[in-house]
Amino acid sequence: MSTLTRPRRLPLVAWLLAAGAIAVLLLTTVLAAPASAHGSVVDPASRNYGCWQRWGNDFQNPAMATQDPMCWQAWQYDTTAMWNWNGLYREGVAGNHQAAIPDGQLCSAGHTGDGRYNSLDAVGAWKTTSVANSFRVRLWDQASHGADYIRVYVTKQGFDALSKPLAWSDLEQVGQIGNTPASQWTPESQGVSIQIPANAPGRTGRHIVYTIWQASHSDQSYYLCSDVDFGGGSTTPPTTPPPTTPPPAPAGCAASYKSTGQWPGGFQGEVEVTAGSSAIQGWTVTWTLAGGQQISSAWNATVTTSGSTVTARNASYNGALAAGAKATFGLTGSGSNSTPTLSCTATA
Template structure:
């Protein structure tokens, strides 16, 4: 099913050109990817406002955020993620065009247990120097609070991954229940390209 979805996406986004096609975490789905996956083929539907208000405000703010969900990168951060990404701008990776992704609210959530299987789709097959994974602290409310660095628990940093279109790894957590943000940093190889995303999850 994922292969069909991605094939459709690549056809739909072919106008963007290979220089703009990179990747994202598809599971648990990042905010922009979830909105594109849910509404990309039906983004004019009046039902979105009632059924998925956070995606609705995102499409209204800048629909390009969803159409180019693979391209939320910043160059040349040199690993200075916290110093160069202000609180409240983590989910947009500090990109003004993606500011709608920073809004607190009733984002759709992926239900999961303590162990989460993370899947990256990397159209350009960069590989990774590493991934960093964080979870919002217990008691932080993504529905009413903007995410800052102080709201995050650092969970793990992976090792390197060779170039591939699909990368998967497992992350173990404990002590989390309810709606949380899983915050990812992908330091892509071989250039200094950093991607940061928020995925909304429900720990059960």
């Protein structure tokens, strides 16, 4: 591991990228799907896929707090859980799903991903999709893993999704398909998809659809909560946030990268860190180096590398940021220039 710091900013390289190209790079960084693509239920949308789909272009808009309060608390808890909507899985479960996932943690896959997805277990009026008692679950597989099996469950009639954490005993299986290689799925522009028929007679009102996708890739099990309304009705949550489980304390940040120079065999870049809706005391930005890249120097942050993973932590003077405030740090490196996918973690 190497630690790289530099006390002052380097002069900009003479050939900066054109302003239009920089804007494209910034937009690509913010909106790009995660590098290690997997998949999720997209109809009826899983909780974090729906939040990303509705608010990915505007996730710092305070109107979300009243228009979509459950998504608001999820974005505030960890933005990477929304950007990585296709990574909600566990490995090595070996089919023992109930042993691996405790009651109350079904929507976060048992606090998988170092707790990144914990906010998805919050109880409250998640936005719903209207469905009939006979419906289909559409699962999108970006990496074309295929499935050993996919099982669809629905909460039993009488379950109160507005006040009760989801438990295994609340679920009834209503659909399933067996081993289905990706070659039998429907081709999409970015991956493949498949529809699983489901039948949940006697259901009315708000319910949770719970999908277990056992991917044909190592031993990856995906656990996906979708909120539905059987028989139609309003899908708009109340204007006052209704969760009975207190949402996590809001703290978050986002990071974007822009290239500020490149030359044969090297490059220079700048990372902008933006605090979320509340003040933060520090920030950490991580990303993965492209093949052949190495970091040569950095300033306004302490940057370390371990293999291909880069970790940048705030300096002593730019970690504390007010809500919406920004900090920047710069770096130079060797290798070909590229736009990395950044992950930002804040310290409250």
